Amino acid sequence: MKMKKLTLSLCCLTLAACNSMPTSGPSQSRVMDLQNQNTENLPTVEVVEVEDNVATALFNQQQAQSFSHFANANSYNGAVNVGDTLDVMIWEAAPAVLFGGVLNQSGTGGAQLTSLPEQMVSESGKITIPFLGAISVRGKTPEQIQKDIVRRLSPMANQPQAMVRLVKNNSANVTVLRQGNSIRMPLTAHGERVLDAVAAVGGATENTYDISVQLTRGSEVKTISLEKLASNPTENIKLRSGDVISLLNNPLSFTALGAVGSNREVRFSAKGLTLAEAIGRMGGLIDTRSDPRGVFVFRYLPFEKLNAQDKATWQGRGYGVGMDVPTVYRINLLEPKSLFWLQRFPIQNKDIVYVSNAPLAEFQKFLRIIFSITSPVTSTANSINNLSD
Structure with a gap:
């Protein structure tokens, strides 16, 4: 009788401890309940069910980072602007009237090449030419300036010729930034491209696996991997x-947690990673433990990247510029279409990919605890009964 009471007491204690059994993380239902919590100690969390529209929207956002999506802009054609330095040479055929050398017996000079001092285009867009005064050069190519000078000198000089050369291009350049080395690269009529700027700064000195190239044009900023830029000609735009080109060395990683083959931090290249690839790298789901309905991606979304409607919603919850919105994406792998969504869902730096335990796995864990405790008790009771006999 006493042994029965002891066994019953141990079972009661075990049942009481059921709720405190160690697990690898919250269950699928507990994660889904995050969106319904309104406590002061916990932030409001957006839980997003991944389906066709969500996966497509996230994929399109990533594709929008392509440099080829920049609006077509007129490339530099060599036109002169304020601040540029020009070299002007004028030649007059014999008998030279305006630019001749020593006068001959007829009172005219021989043929002469006259090189004027280098001049910087003034704020008003002009330079000064002898006998012509200030002439406007802003917005004109060197060839157009040459023709303009010859046309205006023709009534005064004998068969004048002019040569105009852009010595220093100060008005049309791009800034190239790289850790330890930054330059201003002047543009030419050749039409420099993004890879020309990367080469001009010395290229990537670190592992190209981690290098991203960021292009800032006006108010638009787009970032792609150096690997993608080098392998895809459509990204190498003029x-x-x-323009500002920045070479960023940012090792990317996500953290794998829960019922997966390996709980660890996983690095990936700047080229990017899909959720399908992420699951493969973390060893897949554990068949005996994982809940295929509970595959989650935990992510902070910058407030500035939300659309207007979502911004208004989160402003009402106290969020604003400079803050990050806690968001959870959930994928149900029991849905056959989810295998397509996995291939379009992009992983971002510092994401947490979490797979919850299946309810049955928790129950089996409970059974193992029960039997590990009661088995020795049962054995002891049998031994006592045998002695009493």
Whole structure:
């Protein structure tokens, strides 16, 4: 009788401890309940069910980072602007009237090549030419300036010729930034491209696996991997004046947690990673433990990247510029279409990919605890009964 009471007491204690059994993380239902919690200690969390529209929207957002999506802009054609330095040479055929050398017996000079001092285009867009005064050169190519000078000198000089050369291009350049080395690269009529800027700064000195190239044009900023830029000609677009190219060395990683083959931090290249590839790299789901309905991606979304409607919603919850919105994406792998969604869902730096335990796995864990405790008790009771006999 006493042994029965002891056994019953142990079972009761075990049942009481059921709720405190160690697990690898919250269950699928507990994660889904995050969106319904309104406590002061926990932030409001957006739980998004991944389906066709969500996967397509996230995929399109990533594709929008392509440099080829920049609006077509007129490339630099060699036109002169304020601040540029020009070299002007004028030649007059014999008998030279305006630019001749020593006068001959007829009172005219021989043929002469006259090189004027280098001049910087003034704020008003002009340079000064002898006998012509200030002439406007802003917005004109060197060839157009040459023709303009010859046309205006023709009534005064004998068969004048002019040569105009752009010595220093100060008005049309791009800025190239790299850790330890930054330059201003002047543009030419050749039409420099993004890879020309990367080469001009010395290329990537670190592992190209981690290098991203960021192009800032006006108010638009797009970032792609150096690997993608080098392998896809459509990304190597022509530069325009004022562009800023930055070479970023940012090792990317996500963290794998829960019922997966390996709980660890996983690095990936700047080229990017899909959720399908991420699951493969973390060893897949554990068949005996994982809940295929509970595959989650935990992510902070910058407030600035939300659409207007979502911004208004989160502003009402106290969020604003400079803050990050906690978001959870959930994928149900029991849905056959989810295998397509996995291939379009992009992983971002510092994401947490979590797979919850199946309810049955928790129950089996409970049974193992029960039997590990009661088995020795049962054995002891049998031994006592045998002695009493």
